[in-house]
Amino acid sequence: MKKRTVLFPGKGRKPEDIMSYIGRLKQNDARWDTGKMFGFVYYPESPAAEVLKAVSQLYFFENALNPNLFSSIVHLENQTVSMVADLLHGNEDVAGNITLGGTESIFLALKAARDRNRRLHTEITVPEVILPVSVHPAFHKAAHCLGFKTVVLPLSADFKADVSQLSGLLTKNTILIVGSAPSYAHGMIDPIEEMGQFAYQNKLLFHVDACLGGFMLPFAEELGYPIPPFDFRVQGVTSISADFHKFGYGAKGSSVVLYRNRELRKDQLFAFSRWPGGIFGSPTLMGTRSGGPVAAAWTILHLLGRQGYLEMTRKTLEGTDRLKNGIHTIPGLNLVGNPLTSIFSFTSTLNDIFMISEEMESKGWVFDRIAQPEAIHLIVTMLNLAHIDEFLSDLQTATATAGKKKLKKTTSLLSRKVVNKMMDLFPGKAQSLIGTMAADAFKKSGTGNEKGSATFYGIAASRDNKSDIDAMILDILDKTYS
Numbered sequence: 037m038k039k040r041t042v043l044f045p046g047k048g049r050k051p052e053d054i055m056s057y058i059g060r061l062k063q064n065d066a067r068w069d070t071g072k073m074f075g076f077v078y079y080p081e082s083p084a085a086e087v088l089k090a091v092s093q094l095y096f097f098e099n100a101l102n103p104n105l106f107s108s109i110v111h112l113e114n115q116t117v118s119m120v121a122d123l124l125h126g127n128e129d130v131a132g133n134i135t136l137g138g139t140e141s142i143f144l145a146l147k148a149a150r151d152r153n154r155r156l157h158t159e160i161t162v163p164e165v166i167l168p169v170s171v172h173p174a175f176h177k178a179a180h181c182l183g184f185k186t187v188v189l190p191l192s193a194d195f196k197a198d199v200s201q202l203s204g205l206l207t208k209n210t211i212l213i214v215g216s217a218p219s220y221a222h223g224m225i226d227p228i229e230e231m232g233q234f235a236y237q238n239k240l241l242f243h244v245d246a247c248l249g250g251f252m253l254p255f256a257e258e259l260g261y262p263i264p265p266f267d268f269r270v271q272g273v274t275s276i277s278a279d280f281h282k283f284g285y286g287a288k289g290s291s292v293v294l295y296r297n298r299e300l301r302k303d304q305l306f307a308f309s310r311w312p313g314g315i316f317g318s319p320t321l322m323g324t325r326s327g328g329p330v331a332a333a334w335t336i337l338h339l340l341g342r343q344g345y346l347e348m349t350r351k352t353l354e355g356t357d358r359l360k361n362g363i364h365t366i367p368g369l370n371l372v373g374n375p376l377t378s379i380f381s382f383t384s385t386l387n388d389i390f391m392i393s394e395e396m397e398s399k400g401w402v403f404d405r406i407a408q409p410e411a412i413h414l415i416v417t418m419l420n421l422a423h424i425d426e427f428l429s430d431l432q433t434a435t436a437t438a439g440k441k442k443l444k445k446t447t448s449l450l451s452r453k454v455v456n457k458m459m460d461l462f463p464g465k466a467q468s469l470i471g472t473m474a475a476d477a478f479k480k481s482g483t484g485n486e487k488g489s490a491t492f493y494g495i496a497a498s499r500d501n502k503s504d505i506d507a508m509i510l511d512i513l514d515k516t517y518s
């Protein structure tokens with residue numbers, strides 16, 4: 037047994053020491069203020085950023101758990117929910133809550149659906165939810181925790197949920213379907229109107245995941261982009277999630293879940309009065325929670341207003357169009373689908389795209405990769421707008437470099453094959469090997485040091501046996517938090 041080296045501190049430390057310790061640690065973090073990070077950080081710029089911090093501070097020690105004690109938080113939450121309900125074309129009946137994030141909003145929407153089913157349809161013991169392939173993993177996480185059976189809906193060639201296959205997947209146990217507006221992976225908006233019609237006709241609940249798009253699509257539509265209706269205007273939509281901490285430009289730890297009416301929201305709420313500690317009730321998943329993110333959400337809506345969001349969306353989409361056009365001019369690079377917002381992915385027909393991403397990361401760019409198809413994934417925010425030409429010029433070089441390293445490309449494809457084979461033959465050994473590689477790739481990401489990441493991402497994307505990859509990721513997580 038290795039001896040524990042970090043022990044509970046004895047004497048207290050000076051605040052200056054603590055600040056300088058954390059300050060030094062933070063220097064190893066990925067830089068977002070360079071404008072070279074896509075997604076992850078949504079920065080509303082000065083002075084809004086300072087105001088958000090200031091209102092968050094106002095609620096640093098307060099507790100949103102008890103609505104009677106800190107009624108200002110309830111007031112701000114109810115007003116915020118109402119403003120978003122208005123934005124998403126809900127009527128007076130729409131009800132909802134602020135949560136800590138998209139995952140919690142999604143969890144609650146599934147819990148409400150499950151418990152409603154238990155109340156009204158006792159004959160269904162294992163409820164089924166139909167999830168498009170491209171849906172965010174938070175739905176699988178929630179379904180896993182809540183005892184749903186997940187039924188996966190394939191995508192059409194345009195990377196949208198294939199509605200024509202819905203009826204084939206419907207069983208007597210189906211209670212809920214989900215669509216994304218847009219999906220994280222491809223930035224595509226599922227055919228929400230058709231799905232809504234299907235849900236309505238079959239008396240199913242229908243959740244629209246607008247975690248990414250909730251604070252962009254309404255403004256893009258107003259600016260004249262051809263955004264199809266995705267919100268409460270669509271008959272059949274029963275709940276929607278939207279994240280303040282993404283394009284809402286709010287504080288981290290804030291999202292909203294909305295239901296078409298309070299009757300649908302009822303099963304989200306929880307009460308327990310048999311507790312010796314007294315009566316207990318809570319609207320969301322968390323008990324004790326901060327009022328800070330709530331106050332920040334209220335604040336950012338008021339600071340920017342419709343006009344501010346329109347302006348930010350206009351700039352972001354103009355920048356995105358410039359970026360997309362530039363990518364088109366580089367030989368071999370193609371967009372995945374035809375996404376309308378600032379979330380999109382691109383592939384390469386000529387080179388290993390993960391080698392291109394490795395080159396780009398070594399120049400300080402930070403972004404995600406997706407696996408199906410293998411592609412570089414960009415979420416363009418306000419932070420990136422001044423750096424689009426720089427990105428394109430680096431991309432041109434990176435593509436050329438990856439092309440010149442043809443041999444290396446073959447090696448990377450070959451090593452993929454070898455490792456894949458090894459994982460079949462010697463699962464333990466190969467997994468620990470690739471686990472080390474992966475841990476390395478993750479550790480370095482954003483520091484311009486990710487040489488070798490291409491092989492790892494290549495293997496993870498191309499391996500058929502995904503349970504091997506899952507096991508490896510669990511192992512990495514376990515080691516990361518030890």
Ligand SMILES: *Cc1c(COP(=O)(O)O)cnc(C)c1O
Nearest residue numbers: 137138139172174219220247248
């Ligand atoms: C980010 C995201 C989520 C999950 O939200 P978290 O706030 O990270 O929990 C769900 N759906 C989509 C489309 C997302 O982009």
